Amino acid sequence: MIADDIVAALAAITGPAAIKTGDALRAIHPGSDPHNLDAGLMVTPQTVEQVSAIVKFCNGNRIAIVPHGGRTGLAGGAVSHKDEIILSLAALNRIESVEAAAGTAIVECGVTLQALQEEAAKAGLTTGIDIPSRGSATIGGMISTNAGGMEAFRLGVMRQRVLGLDVVLPDGSVMSDLAEVTKSNEGYDLKQLFIGAEGTLGIVTRAVIALTPVDRFTATALVACPSAAAAVSLFQTLRQNRALRLLRTEFMAHTYFSLAVEALGPASLAAFTQAPVYLIVESEGLTQEAAQSALEEALGAAIETGLVLDAIIAQSGKERNDIWNIREDSNVITRAYPHGYWFDISVPLQHLDAYLRQFDGGVAALGADVRGFAFGHLGDGNLHICVAGEDENPHKDAVKDIVYANIRQMGGSFSAEHGIGLEKMPELQALADPVKLALMRTIKQTIDPNGIMNPGKVVG
Amino acid sequence: MIADDIVAALAAITGPAAIKTGDALRAIHPGSDPHNLDAGLMVTPQTVEQVSAIVKFCNGNRIAIVPHGGRTGLAGGAVSHKDEIILSLAALNRIESVEAAAGTAIVECGVTLQALQEEAAKAGLTTGIDIPSRGSATIGGMISTNAGGMEAFRLGVMRQRVLGLDVVLPDGSVMSDLAEVTKSNEGYDLKQLFIGAEGTLGIVTRAVIALTPVDRFTATALVACPSAAAAVSLFQTLRQNRALRLLRTEFMAHTYFSLAVEALGPASLAAFTQAPVYLIVESEGLTQEAAQSALEEALGAAIETGLVLDAIIAQSGKERNDIWNIREDSNVITRAYPHGYWFDISVPLQHLDAYLRQFDGGVAALGADVRGFAFGHLGDGNLHICVAGEDENPHKDAVKDIVYANIRQMGGSFSAEHGIGLEKMPELQALADPVKLALMRTIKQTIDPNGIMNPGKVVG
Structure with a gap:
């Protein structure tokens, strides 16, 4: 079918106002990938019945559909191409x-x-x-x-x-x-x-x-640890501590932390950037005071046992925001190193220290101008990693080899929380269990025999 | 193939000691269903490789396999028939x-x-x-x-x-x-x-x-509530209470509780059987004393607000065991009413009170000799239900209509935690979404085209 026929058929289902092409579509922000809107046609059904009718029409006419939510995905799952249509779920918002x-x-x-x-x-x-x-x-x-x-x-x-x-x-x-x-x-x-x-x-x-x-009374601390192994032990200790309820434990290796503090502040932390590993620890207590004192006591005990080098407990909303800003504005890496390669992996906690040593060694061997940044969610062993040089990094395959080394043997994952999308398809082909991969393809073929649903993603 | 050939082929994979037939098989307890061992042949592979070889052999020769774990399932999923083989995983126990x-x-x-x-x-x-x-x-x-x-x-x-x-x-x-x-x-x-x-x-x-x-310091209470609605509110209150960590909230309607106390004791509870609804509440605290006092305080407050009529906090291991025995020895129903019909359902908590009123009304309408017993896991809205008369109950279809009435509209489930097995297949056919049911059959056909894996169960 040609585009005009498709527009007419879709308009018959949703009404013409629900269809965007040309300038109207270009006025929409593409989201986290510049190619999300490349299909050039977006339909925004108002009801599940309209979704069903659109999909039925597309299946009958072998028209590929790229479903869109908020376009914030980081693996290219919402990228669309000419001759596909974008089906936005934005109007199903009750x-x-x-x-x-x-x-x-x-x-x-x-x-x-x-x-x-x-x-x-x-x-x-x-x-x-x-x-x-x-x-x-x-x-x-x-x-x-x-x-x-x-x-x-x-x-x-x-x-x-x-x-x-x-x-x-x-x-x-x-x-x-x-x-x-x-x-x-x-x-x-x-x-x-x-x-x-x-x-x-x-x-x-x-x-x-x-x-x-919802969490009510929370305390927040910025914690310096002597190693990833110590950070893991601290997590284990805090999690088993019944005097507080552990809510969040965010991880930042030294390279990331010092870059972020230098770029984002606050200046008061400039002297706090010498430790190998940092955590943001958040916990809950019965009252604001109880939350703070339980966390203070637990971290004090951890300093005694050597799991913690030093800790700063936020004393105000501003101090809390300053601490979180260091972790949440991770685009600080991209602003400093626009050509980095990014990864999203999980490593079981018992292997986290060994993994990071292996990673640091591998990156160092790539040359003095290459830097590795690791940060993420300690409790899940989930690391976001960027390996970057001053210019475009020529070592893409070598970097992948370093990041994925032993990850399967360690029981980890090469794709933790961002998904496969377009970006991780080579990894899926190379690293997934072949029996699982074959069954994935069979399931895709069984449920979507015409291949209309977000083709070219995940299993192709 | 005839049985002797099958035995020989299996023995070639596992060695003859791993195969049981005849008297050797009859010496094994059949577990929760008397027909679990009816196949008459059990093979117990020692390694995953042997499992794989057995399955491959059976697939090639269209021999049905019934996998066995501990044979404690309550829906007949381990029942086997002549011309099938039982594959026990008991030896894979590392x-x-x-x-x-x-x-x-x-x-x-x-x-x-x-x-x-x-x-x-x-x-x-x-x-x-x-x-x-x-x-x-x-x-x-x-x-x-x-x-x-x-x-x-x-x-x-x-x-x-x-x-x-x-x-x-x-x-x-x-x-x-x-x-x-x-x-x-x-x-x-x-x-x-x-x-x-x-x-x-x-x-x-x-x-x-x-x-x-693991839970460390726990407190246990037996709680009488004026209604299921009050029990649900109490659950909600306790769950949001940060002074204790709510571990378990078991539900017993009056009919069940009074039957169990009469049959099992302790005698000290004979005067405690007048409330419509009972809960066993267990929570954790920082110390044994803190656990008990936090639970006592919370239940005291609930008495003030009318959510609780009365409560007994276990003061010793024996008192705790006595309380739990009332809930855990639910076979007390079967001993008193051997011909009951059993169900395993979930109801969203906001509908639990209405569901139980509807249930009680329906059972009452079946006649004075029919009794309904409901108990289970309050936090999940998961009820185990038995409807029984003095003799074989003639109203099986009517009972099903009562138990399953509105369960789908309420967002509940006709099969909560015991599974479909053989027993719930009619319910699955009658109550499951037809599109889901069709896709289930397609998936079964795709993954097990020869139908060798536990045939006749779940989707047939």
């Missing part, structure tokens, strides 16, 4: 219910994370997952990428927070599995297939999300 | 590692829950799921049935505790996905298909299990 007693919400999948957080807060609840792109990222996108974040070690990733799901399958039929309960064993748990599938098997349209009580 | 820092264990799937609990305890950790059949139930069986238990509201069901899995597929190939990390997004999360599939898609052979810190 929060249908929040149940305080059960701790659940039913939402349409275009709801942003922040909108759900705000609505849940009225019932003293929150989503259990928070990511910096909360204002744009949608629940559907977070389900499709199985988002992670800073609290996964205690509250799980998105997969663990989805109780029920409605999905439009590639033939346009709607699989409805909207259980609102934790315990439901009604045959194969097929909704799991669509969580983390990045829109390649169907389109998530509604979900039941498990909520969790 | 605990390969327990990692204290990461809180993970790698186990072969024939390991019993209790064996893993004991090994994990040495590192201050536990499995996060506990069920009364812990001495026999295997990790593989618990994965295959997606076991639940009393702590799911805070620690999830088995699915949430599996980080990695090895599975022997119906063609004998081994899909290895042994990630030891929470965050791993390496394409479709295919291991989820096998969790809760009750052995109909493949055989789980090894797993990585997420462990959790």
Whole structure:
């Protein structure tokens, strides 16, 4: 079909106002990848019935669909090409219910994370997952990428927070599995297939999300540790400490921390940049005072045992924000080193120290102008890594070899929380278990025989 | 093939000592269903390679396999028939590692829950799921049935505790996905298909299990509430109470509680049986005293607000055991009413009170000799229900109509934690979403085209 026919057919389903092309489409921000809008045609259905009709039409005419949530994904899963259409879920943005007693919400999948957080807060609840792109990222996108974040070690990733799901399958039929309960064993748990599938098997349209009580009185500390091994031991100690509830433990290796402090401040931390490893530790207590004193006591004990070199406990909202800014504004790396190679890996905690030693050694061997930055979510062993030189780094294959060395043998993952998208497809082909890879292709072929759902992503 | 040929072929793989037939097989306890061993032939491979070779042989010769763990399942998933073979995973019983820092264990799937609990305890950790059949139930069986238990509201069901899995597929190939990390997004999360599939898609052979810190200082209370609605509000209040950590909230409706106290004692509770609803509440504190006083204070406040009528806090191990015995020895129903119909459902907490009123009304309308018993896991809205008369109950269809009335509209589940097996297949056919059911059949046909894996179960 030619583009005009497609527009006319889609307009017959959604009305013409729901279709954007040309300048109207170019006026939209492409999101985290400049090629997200390259298809040149976006349809924004208003109802699940319209989603179903569009998918059915596209399946019948072999038109490829790229589903879009908030376009904040970091692996290229929303990149689109000419002759594809973008199906935006942005208009499916109703929060249908929040149940305080059960701790659940039913939402349409275009709801942003922040909108759900705000609505849940009225019932003293929150989503259990928070990511910096909360204002744009949608629940559907977070389900499709199985988002992670800073609290996964205690509250799980998105997969663990989805109780029920409605999905439009590639033939346009709607699989409805909207259980609102934790315990439901009604045959194969097929909704799991669509969580983390990045829109390649169907389109998530509604979900039941498990909520969790909001944190009330929290204390925040910036902690310097003598090694990653010590940081892991500190995590283990704090997690088992019943006097506080450990909420977050963010990791920053020295290279990242010193770069970020130099670029972002505060100046008061300039003398605090000599340790090999830094953590941001956040915990909760019964009162603000109790939270602070429990954390202070625990970190004091850790200084005695040598797990901690020094620690600063935030005494005000400003001090807390200054500390978090060091960790959250990780674009500081890209601003200093625009040509870095980025990775998103997990390493089991018992191997984290060995992994980082191996990584530091490998990067050093690449030459004095190459630097490796590692930071991330300690509790999950999830590291975001950038390896960069002053100019375009010529060692891409060597860098991959260093970052992925032994990661499988250690029980880790080459793709922790950003997904495969386009970017990690070579890694998936090279590192995934071949039997699993073959079964993935079989499942894709079975559910989407015409290959219309987000083609070229994940399994191709 | 005739039986002798099969025995010979299997013996060539495992050695003859690993095969049991006739009297040797009859000497084994059949477990929770008298027909579990009806196949008359059990092979017990010693290695994953032997499992793979057996499955490959069976697939080539269209011999049906019924995988066996501890034979404690309650839905008939381990029932076997003539011309099938039983493949017992009992010999794959090594605990390969327990990692204290990461809180993970790698186990072969024939390991019993209790064996893993004991090994994990040495590192201050536990499995996060506990069920009364812990001495026999295997990790593989618990994965295959997606076991639940009393702590799911805070620690999830088995699915949430599996980080990695090895599975022997119906063609004998081994899909290895042994990630030891929470965050791993390496394409479709295919291991989820096998969790809760009750052995109909493949055989789980090894797993990585997420462990959790053991509870230290716990307080236990028996609580009488004026209604299920009050019990739900109490749960919500206690869960949000930061002065204690809520561990377990077990539910017993009046009919169950009074029957159990009468049959099991202790006599001291005979005067405590007048309330509509009872809970066993367990919580943790920093010390034994702190645990007890925090629970006492919270329940005292709930008496003030009318959520609680009365409460007894266990003052000794014996008192604690007496309280738990009332809940755990639920066979007390079967001993009194051998002909009851049993159910295993979930209801979202906001509907629990309405559901139980509807249930009580429905049972009352069946006649004065019919009694309904409901008990279970309040935090998950998971009820085990028995409807029984003095003799065989003639109203089976009417009972089903009562128990399943509105359960789908309420967002609940007709199959909470015991699985489908043989027993719940009519419910699955009648109540599951037809699109989901069709996709389940397609997946079964795709992965097990010869239908050798536990045929006749789940999807048939």
